[in-house]
Amino acid sequence: MVFGFIGKILKIDLTKLIFRFESINLEYKNKFLGGAGYSCRYLIERLNGNTDPLSKDNILMIMTGPLCGTAAPSSSRFVLCSKSPYTKLWGESNCGGYFGPELKKAGYDGIIIEGKAKDPVYINIDDDIVEIITDKTLWGKSIRETRDILLNKTHNSKAKTLCIGQGGENLVKFATINSDGRSAGRTGMGAVMGSKNLKAIIVKGKTSKTKIGNPKKFKEANKKILKFILNTDTIDILRSYGTSSGVLNTYALGDLPIKYWSLGKWKDVMDISAENYKENLFIKKSACYGCPIACGRIIDINNEYYNAEAIEGPEYETIAGFGSMILNNNLESIAIANDLCNEYGLDTISTSSIIALLFKLYNEKKINKNDIDGLKLEWGNYEVLYPLIKKIAFREGIGNLLAEGSDAVGKHFGISKEEIATVNSLEVPYHDMRSCYGMAITYLFSPRGACHTTADAYKALRKANEIDFSSLNIGKTDIHSNTKELVKYTANLQDYRALYSSLISCVFFNPPPSYLAEMINSLLGYEYNLNDFKILGERIFTIKRLFNLRMGLTPKDEKIPQVLLKPKKEGVVRGKYPNYKKLKIYYYETRKWDKKTGYPSEEKLKFLGLKDLVYFF
Numbered sequence: 001m002v003f004g005f006i007g008k009i010l011k012i013d014l015t016k017l018i019f020r021f022e023s024i025n026l027e028y029k030n031k032f033l034g035g036a037g038y039s040c041r042y043l044i045e046r047l048n049g050n051t052d053p054l055s056k057d058n059i060l061m062i063m064t065g066p067l068c069g070t071a072a073p074s075s076s077r078f079v080l081c082s083k084s085p086y087t088k089l090w091g092e093s094n095c096g097g098y099f100g101p102e103l104k105k106a107g108y109d110g111i112i113i114e115g116k117a118k119d120p121v122y123i124n125i126d127d128d129i130v131e132i133i134t135d136k137t138l139w140g141k142s143i144r145e146t147r148d149i150l151l152n153k154t155h156n157s158k159a160k161t162l163c164i165g166q167g168g169e170n171l172v173k174f175a176t177i178n179s180d181g182r183s184a185g186r187t188g189m190g191a192v193m194g195s196k197n198l199k200a201i202i203v204k205g206k207t208s209k210t211k212i213g214n215p216k217k218f219k220e221a222n223k224k225i226l227k228f229i230l231n232t233d234t235i236d237i238l239r240s241y242g243t244s245s246g247v248l249n250t251y252a253l254g255d256l257p258i259k260y261w262s263l264g265k266w267k268d269v270m271d272i273s274a275e276n277y278k279e280n281l282f283i284k285k286s287a288c289y290g291c292p293i294a295c296g297r298i299i300d301i302n303n304e305y306y307n308a309e310a311i312e313g314p315e316y317e318t319i320a321g322f323g324s325m326i327l328n329n330n331l332e333s334i335a336i337a338n339d340l341c342n343e344y345g346l347d348t349i350s351t352s353s354i355i356a357l358l359f360k361l362y363n364e365k366k367i368n369k370n371d372i373d374g375l376k377l378e379w380g381n382y383e384v385l386y387p388l389i390k391k392i393a394f395r396e397g398i399g400n401l402l403a404e405g406s407d408a409v410g411k412h413f414g415i416s417k418e419e420i421a422t423v424n425s426l427e428v429p430y431h432d433m434r435s436c437y438g439m440a441i442t443y444l445f446s447p448r449g450a451c452h453t454t455a456d457a458y459k460a461l462r463k464a465n466e467i468d469f470s471s472l473n474i475g476k477t478d479i480h481s482n483t484k485e486l487v488k489y490t491a492n493l494q495d496y497r498a499l500y501s502s503l504i505s506c507v508f509f510n511p512p513p514s515y516l517a518e519m520i521n522s523l524l525g526y527e528y529n530l531n532d533f534k535i536l537g538e539r540i541f542t543i544k545r546l547f548n549l550r551m552g553l554t555p556k557d558e559k560i561p562q563v564l565l566k567p568k569k570e571g572v573v574r575g576k577y578p579n580y581k582k583l584k585i586y587y588y589e590t591r592k593w594d595k596k597t598g599y600p601s602e603e604k605l606k607f608l609g610l611k612d613l614v615y616f617f
């Protein structure tokens with residue numbers, strides 16, 4: 001009996017159009033749980049620095065975690081992992097919705113996709129019946145169109161889907177995979193799916209159930225957690241306003257990026273606030289499986305340009321990206337840009353950041369309208385968003401360059417890398433490191449390039465924040481200090497979130513760690529203490545590090561561009577910036593990594609039980 005798991009993985013070879021069932025690897029499961037940790041252990045010995053991410057040699061893993069499909073709140077997400085075609089490093093993007101629990105109900109902890117189909121295919125899973133169906137007619141369809149056609153074809157309106165849009169088909173490097181309205185956004189997993197000629201997966205499950213070690217204790221732990229989280233202010237706000245509540249909060253803290261990271265104040269910020277959103281766009285809430293928080297927002301758009309009903313509304317990151325980043329105060333245009341990205345299957349953070357870079361270059365007169373298909377990009381001109389997003393998805397005109405990402409745009413126009421807001425080729429998400437220096441560490445050492453969920457230091461380390469992780473040696477600290485303490489706390493937070501990436505729990509779900517430990521122990525039949533969970537998290541974080549070193553990452557790649565460090569002239573973080581080089585030295589010392597090679601010390605690898613992996617290097 002494998003508690004927390006079904007015990008079976010579906011393995012599909014698209015080159016041969018065959019499938020087989022494989023037992024879950026117990027050694028991997030015991031060391032890394034499920035989700036991203038399990039996937040990384042599987043992929044690290046099968047991919048290397050020479051693997052072309054868009055070739056048949058890359059592997060796409062879709063994994064659930066042990067809590068998925070159980071009554072555990074906010075913990076039924078699933079993850080897509082691969083070698084990223086965007087960063088050429090660890091590719092990971094997790095997604096909410098209902099696909100993960102349905103996959104488990106169908107009898108699988110995950111799916112491993114290898115090879116490449118000759119013609120476009122989709123996969124239909126109905127418990128043990130698995131069909132790989134060649135269907136050229138779906139190619140070229142948007143995500144909603146694809147989903148509607150598939151649900152009709154299979155006569156099963158309750159089935160759950162994973163689809164790519166035109167972005168994934170056209171190998172846009174930051175293409176997403178969408179699951180019934182929710183997106184796995186970052187690192188281009190949609191392009192990997194597209195490169196395999198795989199348009200969609202549809203799943204319906206009936207027979208399987210996750211096995212629980214101690215059902216009584218598990219139920220008690222869940223009850224305790226629910227009572228706790230529903231009494232926190234953060235959850236109250238998320239329930240009322242969704243993540244758009246972040247707009248004014250981040251603005252007040254100097255965390256919101258304005259005019260491509262250059263300003264500290266913006267007179268129009270109220271126009272893109274949660275209050276305005278609630279009054280003018282909001283229809284109802286939406287939730288992922290088993291989530292009492294329900295941070296999703298369903299909206300309608302009805303105007304002369306655009307009509308769409310009951311669609312997912314923009315999240316905080318998207319509002320910042322298509323809003324304050326380009327001085328656009330028109331919330332409806334942000335919602336339209338969001339929906340276009342969702343329909344074509346494009347990551348809204350990367351897409352908006354690339355477009356904002358174009359605005360910056362245009363307004364600084366480093367490019368002109370002839371360079372960008374005649375478009376005029378005066379700050380705030382939201383009308384250009386729609387054609388630009390479409391051009392990216394279809395790789396038309398300037399879109400062909402933009403589809404390669406910010407670094408490629410900079411290279412093409414001869415712009416210094418210091419002016420481009422990427423770390424390890426991934427566009428920096430919308431939390432400003434000058435507002436919390438821990439984010440410099442987060443972005444520098446996130447295994448998937450700049451990522452804010454790898455360690456949400458901007459929330460966890462603030463003295464005013466209600467999240468209490470002190471039992472994991474993650475304390476509140478001076479977030480504007482270049483200290484060893486800040487580094488240590490951020491590193492510990494990374495380890496804790498790495499544990500989340502294997503469970504897979506939502507980062508908005510923050511019960512006291514001891515409650516979470518009770519829940520995991522009762523599910524898996526473990527008797528781990530908090531220190532054991534800390535080691536598990538560090539092991540999961542470290543294997544992703546090893547994956548990146550195997551792909552060719554070196555310490556020299558870990559840089560932060562000046563555009564993110566230049567002190568602002570106004571606002572609450574005026575004059576502040578992290579000394580990231582100093583923080584980086586402290587980080588290497590804290591992690592016991594070799595400063596020349598970037599490798600963890602032998603002693604550390606031994607401690608984490610990862611020494612056997614050195615065999616693959």
Ligand code: SF4
Pocket residue numbers: 074075096097286287288291292293294295296506507508509
């Ligand atoms: S908080 Fe939001 S994103 Fe997280 S699981 Fe709940 S509904 Fe999904």
